[in-house]
Amino acid sequence: MSAAVVLATDRLVAGYSAEVDILNGVSIALTAGEVVCVIGPNGAGKSTLMKAVFGLVRPKAGQIVLNGRAISGLRPSAIARLGMGYVPQRDNVFQSMTVTENLELGALPHPGIAVRSRMGELFDLFPRLAARRRQVVGTMSGGERQMVAMARALMPRPEVLLLDEPSAGLAPLLVEAMFDQVAAINRAGVSILMVEQNARRALEISHRGYVLDLGRNRFEGEGRALLQDARLAELYLG
Numbered sequence: 307m308s309a310a311v312v313l314a315t316d317r318l319v320a321g322y323s324a325e326v327d328i329l330n331g332v333s334i335a336l337t338a339g340e341v342v343c344v345i346g347p348n349g350a351g352k353s354t355l356m357k358a359v360f361g362l363v364r365p366k367a368g369q370i371v372l373n374g375r376a377i378s379g380l381r382p383s384a385i386a387r388l389g390m391g392y393v394p395q396r397d398n399v400f401q402s403m404t405v406t407e408n409l410e411l412g413a414l415p416h417p418g419i420a421v422r423s424r425m426g427e428l429f430d431l432f433p434r435l436a437a438r439r440r441q442v443v444g445t446m447s448g449g450e451r452q453m454v455a456m457a458r459a460l461m462p463r464p465e466v467l468l469l470d471e472p473s474a475g476l477a478p479l480l481v482e483a484m485f486d487q488v489a490a491i492n493r494a495g496v497s498i499l500m501v502e503q504n505a506r507r508a509l510e511i512s513h514r515g516y517v518l519d520l521g522r523n524r525f526e527g528e529g530r531a532l533l534q535d536a537r538l539a540e541l542y543l544g
């Protein structure tokens with residue numbers, strides 16, 4: 307029995323202007339329980355893919371399907387209500403607010419969430435944040451801020467979490483802690499689609515990976531298989 311596909315794009319075309327397409331027909335799939343990473347050179351369209359999936363960039367062609375339902379053209383707020391969370395590459399926390407306030411804001415558009423108990427669950431998942439719940443986020447380390455951003459996105463109990471370069475700008479030790487945290491979120495039952503520059507480390511913790519280049523699929527496979535692929539190593543793993 308094969309597990310259900312929770313999120314898929316099919317030949318997705320998208321861009322920021324009528325003339326230029328950044329995604330030239332990208333097809334990816336995320337199965338329930340998986341961590342899938344998307345790697346590829348700078349400018350390949352990885353962030354654009356995440357933005358299109360979350361409804362921030364309107365697709366020009368192709369399909370995006372969440373749990374069997376076409377979501378292309380829906381607004382981010384509607385997509386979030388259908389069970390998707392998104393942590394952008396930058397500006398993903400409110401710097402002048404505390405950890406608790408950031409998490410409360412994550413639940414705000416979702417009136418059904420029991421805020422206190424959900425926060426308690428997330429403090430169990432992110433012990434570093436539990437100890438710092440009243441700290442203003444702008445005074446925290448980059449790694450801690452990234453955890454706040456992930457916890458905020460998890461407040462509404464999304465089934466699928468999109469992470470855009472969670473390790474960007476983190477010192478090596480913090481990168482390890484961040485990837486451990488991603489694995490822990492996945493073990494808690496969240497399917498994860500993650501874009502990463504840190505391709506080797508990301509593939510190590512991912513069930514499967516996709517390589518994008520120039521807005522097209524280049525390679526795909528199990529994380530381990532991609533790590534051992536000589537063509538990939540030469541071109542994309544550095």
Ligand SMILES: Nc1ncnc2c1ncn2[C@@H]1O[C@H](COP(=O)(O)OP(=O)(O)O)[C@@H](O)[C@H]1O
Nearest residue numbers: 322323328346347348349350351352353354355
């Ligand atoms: N807001 C935007 N407006 C116009 N072009 C953009 C915008 N964001 C990204 N691009 C362009 O889209 C291409 C892909 O960018 P991006 O998806 O951010 O790549 P990656 O995340 O793989 O580095 C790049 O050529 C970039 O300049």
Ligand SMILES: [Mg+2]
Nearest residue numbers: 352353354395
């Ligand atoms: Mg990017």
